[in-house]
Amino acid sequence: MKKIKLGVIPGDGVGVEIMPYATQVLDVIAQVHGGLKFEHSWYPWSCEYYLEHGEMMPKDGLDQLSQHDAIFLGAVGNPNLVADHTSLWGLLINIRRGFKQTLNIRHAKQLRGITPMVINPNGFDLIVVRENSEGEYSEVGGRIHSGEDEVVVQNAVFTRKATERAMRYAFELAKTRKGHVTSATKSNGIVFSMPFWDEVFDQVGKDYPDVEKRSAHIDALAAFLVSKPSEFDIIVASNLFGDILTDISAAVMGSIGIGPAANLNVDGSYPSMFEPVHGSAPDIVGKGIANPIGQIWTGKMMLDHFGETELATQLLNIVEDVTEAGIKTPDVGGKATTSEVTDEIVSRIKQLT
Ligand code: ATP
Numbered sequence: 001m002k003k004i005k006l007g008v009i010p011g012d013g014v015g016v017e018i019m020p021y022a023t024q025v026l027d028v029i030a031q032v033h034g035g036l037k038f039e040h041s042w043y044p045w046s047c048e049y050y051l052e053h054g055e056m057m058p059k060d061g062l063d064q065l066s067q068h069d070a071i072f073l074g075a076v077g078n079p080n081l082v083a084d085h086t087s088l089w090g091l092l093i094n095i096r097r098g099f100k101q102t103l104n105i106r107h108a109k110q111l112r113g114i115t116p117m118v119i120n121p122n123g124f125d126l127i128v129v130r131e132n133s134e135g136e137y138s139e140v141g142g143r144i145h146s147g148e149d150e151v152v153v154q155n156a157v158f159t160r161k162a163t164e165r166a167m168r169y170a171f172e173l174a175k176t177r178k179g180h181v182t183s184a185t186k187s188n189g190i191v192f193s194m195p196f197w198d199e200v201f202d203q204v205g206k207d208y209p210d211v212e213k214r215s216a217h218i219d220a221l222a223a224f225l226v227s228k229p230s231e232f233d234i235i236v237a238s239n240l241f242g243d244i245l246t247d248i249s250a251a252v253m254g255s256i257g258i259g260p261a262a263n264l265n266v267d268g269s270y271p272s273m274f275e276p277v278h279g280s281a282p283d284i285v286g287k288g289i290a291n292p293i294g295q296i297w298t299g300k301m302m303l304d305h306f307g308e309t310e311l312a313t314q315l316l317n318i319v320e321d322v323t324e325a326g327i328k329t330p331d332v333g334g335k336a337t338t339s340e341v342t343d344e345i346v347s348r349i350k351q352l353t
């Protein structure tokens, strides 16, 4: 029996509502598999936890999480209770950095039964590989003087190691898919980091002669991602560019509520973390209509991560069968509740046996 130990953090808002459904789906998948079992430990770390304890997670929180094979996260943040930067840094960034989750991977695909932002006769299916540890989101810089003499400097940090790691991951992934990688650059405007980024892309690309290399400036790329997403397969991007492109690619699918993401620890020294693209969605909390697909698809990425690719593919197929049958939450034009969508997915998984 293959056991996968999961640290489950439902988090805030719709994260709390969706998580029991998503873990139920994983448990049913494991039953169908026969030789797989998820063992979950639940952690209540959230904004409510912060109000009680003055911190988003306990001091030994990372130690506790390190006992698991992966972390399954819901959504973090409740701006009515705790400032966003406090909740974000106290939990999400703390885990990403502490566990060296240096890559953020997000999958976007035109799902059957869900109307995308722009109708694409050929559909689309792309993955953004985002460098997750450095780049533009560095803490290097400063402010001096004040008033009209004020000067602010914000540096971006690009190391060869982290840049190569992102590129290599993207090329490896491309080999298993359509075979082309697009690099998000801006070397016509950013004169140090982006020419370096381009160089590393070319250098690493030499090891992958069968993978086609494409490069596009971030501004044009952002526009193309909306108008012609079918042109892309793998996109590799820096931290800031990747952050922007992945929100676009989730929106292009039709709802932010369906996008999945993985924060990967590439060398396996710590657990990786799987979380949907969407946030805590305070505007729909308590209505029972949150879309569970983002979290369930995130679970699918986790199955892939643990080598269960066949079941993972079947799971996403079932999700699409369900949306195609019109059983959808309101954000994607349906009338179903979170539980109705999940029940349908679960009953179709059971039919696999
Ligand atoms: P965060 O700061 O946590 O990223 P946010 O305010 O940027 O939060 P979301 O919380 O994702 O973003 O909400 C953006 C919009 O998308 C809201 O209108 C919300 O209701 C909707 N939304 C987000 N997640 C879902 C979901 N799972 N199902 C349906 N709608 C959702």
Ligand code: MG
Pocket (backbone or CB within 6 Å): 279
């Ligand atoms: Mg957000």
